[in-house]
Amino acid sequence: MLRYLVRRLLLLVPILLGVSLLIFFWIRALPGGPAESLLGERATPQLVQVYRHRYGLDKPIYVQYWSYLKVTASGDLGVSVASRRKVIDEIKVKFPATVELALTAMLFAIIIGVPLGFLAAKWHGGVFDNVSLVASLIGISIPIFFLAIILKYIFAIRLGWLPSVGRISITLDTKHPTNFYILDALIQGQWSVLWDVIKHLILPAIALGSIPLAIITRITRAAVLDVQNEDYVRTARAKGLTPQTVDRRHVLRNALLPVTTVIGLQTGLLLSGAVLTETVFAYPGMGSWLRDAIFNRDYPVLQGGILFLAVIFVLVNLVVDLTYAIINPRIRYS
């Protein structure tokens, strides 16, 4: 297990090198640069030249990449061209916001999706199964941003039940020691703040969680259908175990294996979906931050932010792989 873990962690190095190479050249392939973006009409040829020199953009591309690698390897992700703050400092604020949103969205998808999929399999071919199939198709087909806009219009603007923007009511005075607002509110025992943060999460989490919800429902359904016809399930039933015990101990536990894989992959994908959701809800996370960085041609933010997300994506998948062993003792890594 330990050897496996070390090997996977070592694999991070070539993966990150590849990612850094891709990001570096992709960003530079985009038209424009920070000077033109920041200066607008005031981007005189002289000023553009000054900016290019300042950011080292007038050097050969391989020299730029090498110096970028050296600086990044030392842990310095640079300074944002637009906000002028250290990229790492911005990540410390933005990343917890996105994690909180992504986890809430995933929690929503799991809590609703797993029981739905399980029941659909149990009532295979029935009305419930067909309704859940149609609902899943709608969930997968509907664009996140569209759903977000609809939810926002109905529940925030028309009904006024939930907030339309942000992460917390800005009139609240509270401290954020970890920048995970739910955790902060719990640590400080601020229940009204906790509820306020949850209210801000409800709509974006539903919008963001719609696709994973649909996928989890379908995967759970398919897995349960497979597993409940396995020999060991029949044996368990034959041994006289109650249906509930068979479902809990044998069916659900084994069916959760592919579901866990999907959850892991979807959690990574939620980070990309967050770009749209965070933009619609003006939610101050990684997604809206990177979107603004693309418009501003903010190279350090794009390079640092995407590299950071790549690391997280790889780590999440590693955690998923390791979770297999916990869920299914038959799997052993060596």
Place this chain on the structure above:
Amino acid sequence: MRTVSTRLALALVAFAALVAVGTAGGASKAGPTFIIAGASDPTYLDPALVSDGESFRVTEQIFESLVSLKPGTTLIRPGLATKWGSRNGKDWTFQLRHGVKFTDNTPFNAAAVCANFNRQYNFRGPFQDSTANYYWQAVFLGYKHNDSSGLSTSLYKSCTAKGKYTAILHLSSKSSSFLPALVISAFAIQSPTAMKKYGANQGELRNGTFYPTGTYAFSHPTGTGPFKFKTWVIGQKVELVRNNSYWGPKPKIARVIIQPISNNTARVQALQSGEVNGADLIQPTDVPTIQKDSKLKLVNRPSFNVAYVTINSAHAPFNKLAVRQAVAYGLNRAGVVKSFYAGRAQVAQEFMPPQLFGWTNKVPKYPFNPTKAKDLLKSAGLTLPVNVDFWYPTNVSRPYMPSPALNFQAFSASLEQSGFHVIPHSAPWRPDYVKHVNDGTAGDLNLIGWTGDFGDPDNFVGTFFKVYHPQWGFHNSAIFNILARAAAETNLAKRIALYQKANIIIMKFLPGVPYAHSRPALGFQKKVKGYVASPVGTDPFAGIYFGGQ
């Protein structure tokens, strides 16, 4: 079934009650709170080190300059100085207001004024970076010791504190255009004590970008203004509270919160849902949404921009006046303004907005007249149609040009009617278009514009025409000279006359054709009263109150 329905209904009611969010504004324990949405966080809160509107939106409330603007205009009025003047145009004496204190309880006086100007004059190294000190470089051109060959001799020379309440700024050459620039927050007076205590003069270039390393610019900005800084949560809010020791009329609102919402639609929706009381930078497409909402209202920001068609005089046959006049008569400017600005613009007759002194109605006018345009082309000895390479930008919407492609199509059609054959040419705004315009390689004609930085004609016609620019491609000593004289003239009446004359000369020479001054919009809840939008975008919040308050 009934029980289930009742439970469901009760649950829904409970949910609605729980989630019902408090709307913005109105009284809280601290007093009335005004919440306004901007587009982004401020950069820093040390006004000497920023040049963006979002930073100035905050610093304008905390700090004051020697002179200020009459709300809603570009007219200068007393600020921290009650009187000012100069006999020779080089030594400017400011009589300072008595009994004013910074919010750290230290006194405002002539020594503080000199300390502030000397601070920027003595900036070295990273502080001389244009990302750090843009407005000082734009107005005063250089420093005591220039660290870059791109900088000029400083216009600012020294400052003398004569007693407690008289400060004299000494310039190295005659200038008047610097005075209107002093209203910019970048030249506001900050507490020298707080700046020293919290390391305002500590900073470095990190990866080519200026970064303050002291805490002053993030959490201790200290001025004399009607509000004082309370907190800044990056990405969420800047919070200010009323300065109860303010020397002037105390603000009626106790607290101001500025929330960054970068998405334009989300900003308007936050206004609709009542989460904010006001929103700036409303897009023309969102104007009808606000107009239709019975709880909301629009506030117009006076025009402080100009959209124009560049004519590159270096390209034949546009070096001929008659051809440039034909272009002016061939552009249906009134049609474009009427069709594509949603009633939020006026036709421009010259290269600066009517709100600025020096504007005159006596400039030659060029109403749309295709017949006259054709006659002028023939009189220039040309065979019709005359080819014209006409450029417009894509992927952009500017305050003065919401839909460049629509403007271009309408202008093309009217030029085709007027004896021209338009060869269309588009380029993405970033980076190609602006670079080509500035380099003078964006065809014979191109669409572009300008939004002013401060209330002085030098920031408009001076920026465009005081010296040769490849964009325009002409050398005209009459225009260059009169604009240089106007920038240096200290007598306001004479300055106005010079700029009026310059505008007439420019519009006779026709280096380009100005066509629109647009009015940006802000949205507010109807209960918000007393908000006066400034043409230069630095709106004071001190006069705001809520209806019924």
